[in-house]
Amino acid sequence: MSQEPLIRQSIFPQTVKNLPEQLKTGMCIIINGFLDINCAKFVVDLVCDRSPKSDIALHIKPVLSRRYIVRNCRIGGQWGEEELTSMQKFSLERNKKFVMDILLAEKEFLVAINGNHFCGFIYRIPLSFVKVIKINGNLSINNIQYEMIDIYPRPSTRPDPIQLMLGGVIESPSSSSSPMRTPLAAVLPQGFPNDSELQINGYIKIVSRTFFINLQNGIHTWPHPDVHFHLKSISSPAFDNQTFFYNTRSNGVWGRQERANIYRFTPATNFNVVIQRLKDRYSIKVDDQLLGEFKFREKVDKINTLYIQGEIYINSVYMRSIFQ
Template sequence: MAVLAYLLLSVGDDLVEIVNVIIRSGGSFAECRDYLQCRRQEQLFRYYIERYTKDQSNVAGVMSTESLDSCDYAYQDSPQSPGSISLDKSSSTEIVYTLENITEVSAGLSFVISGNILLTCERFSINLMLKNSDLALHFNPRLPQNYIVRNCRVKGVWGKEEVASPLSFNLHRGQKFKIQILVTDKEFLICVNGRHFNSFQHRLPYKKICALEVKGDVKDVAVEQIYIENYPDIVLDEIEQIPKEVFTLGEILDSSYKIMPYTGRLTQPFTNGKNLHIRGRIKLLPHSFYVNLQSNHFCWPHPNVLFHLNPRFGSVGGKHVICRNSWINGKWDREERSENLTDFMPGKLFHIKIACSDISYQVYLNEKLIAEFKFREDPRLVETIYIQGDVKVFDVVLESKPIEQ
C-alpha cells in the first residue's frame, strides 16, 4: 500500500504507468523511488539537449568554442516552469585558488585538493593547466544535476565531455570535500572523498602541466603535491568467512546495501572447496556488471585479475552474454563467452555462487550452473573481490571447508 500511495503521488492516476513502475521495481519501495528519480533526470537531460540544439540552430554559421555542458546552464525549478533550464551566472567562474609552482610532473604525482563546499554551491571546477591556458583536465562537479564533468580545452575549444561514473555522486553543499588526482602514463585517476571515482585519458602532454586552479563555489581550499606508489588508499570491507557446517544466508534488507563499487578483502586464500556467495539486486535499466577476483585492491598499478566475470544485458527475453577473462601482466588474456537463458532480471534479486574446485571456478546463479572458468594462475593469489556495475550488493560471504579436528 505504501508503494501504491507513493506512485499515486509521483505519477498521478495513470494506471499504465503505475503498473509499469511496479513491474520494473519488483514492488520494492526503494526501487520505485530510484526508478522515478532516474526517469526524472532523463527527462530533464532530454529537455536540456533539445533546448540547446534549438538555440544553436538559430545561430547560422557560428561555431561555439564552449563544450555543450561547459556552458553556464543549470537546472532551475520554478513555480512557472518546473524542471525548466535557465542561464546561471553564479560565482562558478571565480578563481578561488591557484598553484603555480607545480612539481615536475611525471607518473605517480598526486594532487590532493581539499576545502569546503558553499551552502549556495551550484558548481566548482579543478583545472590542470598548460602555459598557453590549455586545460589537460577540467574536473567540474555540478551539484544541482548530481554529476561530474571531465573534459579538456585546446586553444579555447572544449573537447568531448565525459560524465559517466560507477561511483554515486557524493559531494554535498555545506560539507568538506577531498579530491585526489593521480597522474599515470595513460590517464588521470580521480578519487572523490576517499573512493576511486573515475579516470580520464590524457589528450594533452601531461608533462607540460604547470599550474592548478580551483574555481567556483568553494572556500578554504588547500592543495598538496605528493608522489605515491599505489592508488587509492582506502579502508577495505573484510569479507566474512563462515564454516560450511554453520553457513546460512541471512535475510535481505534494503538498508544493508554495500557501498558501490564494492571492494572486499579475503582474510584467507580462496582455494579448492570454498564458495564465494554474492547476493544483490539487478538495477532497473541494466547494461552490465562484473566481479573481479584479483591480487590486490589498488587501481594503480593495475592488479592481476585471476577471474573476471562479466554478465551483459544487451539482449531481451532472458538471454544474456556471460563473459569470462583474466588480466595478467598488464593485458587481457583470451576471452571466453557464452549466451545463456538466465535468471538475471531488471529489479530482481540474485544469488551468485562462485565455487572453487581443483581446476576451475564454477559460477552458479540461483543454484544453476551458468559458467565455468579454468584456472590460468594459482587461485591462492586472490586477495580482493571487486564488484562494479548495474547491481546493488547486500552480501559477500566466503563459505569455507569444514574445520579440521
C-alpha cells in the same frame, strides 16, 4: 557573525598555482578544501598556461545540487565531449571539508574524492603541456600538495575496507532496506579457500548493460591489480539475454577470453551468482543453473580481494564452505 564573507573573500579571484615543472606518472595532486554552505558548484582546471583562453587538459566541475561531476577538455577554444557517469556514489557535501586527489596515471587522470576513486579521464592533451592549476567557486582551499605515490587511492585516505571471512556475510544494514551500490570491494583475510564458495545476491537494474566480478590481488585501483578470475556479463541487443565471459589479468596483460553460456536475465529482478573454488577450477552457477567452469591459469593463493562493479545492486555476499 557568519564566516561566509571571509570564505568568499578567500576564493575570489581564482586560486591559481604553477604545477611542478616535470609532471610524471605516479604524481598525485592533492587538494584539501572546505565547501561553503552556499556552494552550488566549483571548478578545478589543469591548464596549459595562465591565460583565460588557455587549453584545458582536465576540467572537473562538481555540481552539488544535482550530485554529479562534469569532466571535459578544451582545445583551441572548443570544448570536447562531456563525461558524467560514475559507478561511485557522489560524496561531496556543503559546509564540510573534502580531499580531491588527481593521479597522473599512464594514460589518464584518476580522480578520488575523500579517499574513494570516482572516475578516470583519458588524456586528450599531452601531460607535458600542463603547467597550471586553477580552482574557482564558493569554497576555500587549505592547501595543494604534490606527492609521488605507489598505490591509488592513497591508503591513508581510504575508508576502512569491508572484510569478508569464511562463514561471513556482507549485507545492507538492518536499519536500511536499500541494496548496496557498486563498486563494492571487500578484503578476504583468509583468501578464497579451496572447497569454498562465494554467493552474490543482487538486483538487475531496469537498464543494465554490463557488470563484472573480480577475484584479485589488491584493493587498490592503480596500478591495476592482478585478477585471478574475472567474470563479466554483457547484455545482448535483445536485452534479456546475458553473455558471460571468463578471463584473468597478470602483469598488466589480460589473457585469452573464454565465453560461457548465454543466460536469460529478467530486468528489475533479483539474481544469484555462486562461484565455487574446486581443486583446479572454478564452477559458476547463476540462479542454481550451471553456467560453466574455468580452469586455473595460475596459482590462486594470492587472492585477497573481491571486487564487483556494474549496473547492478548488491543485496548480500556470503562466503562459506561448499559442504556447509
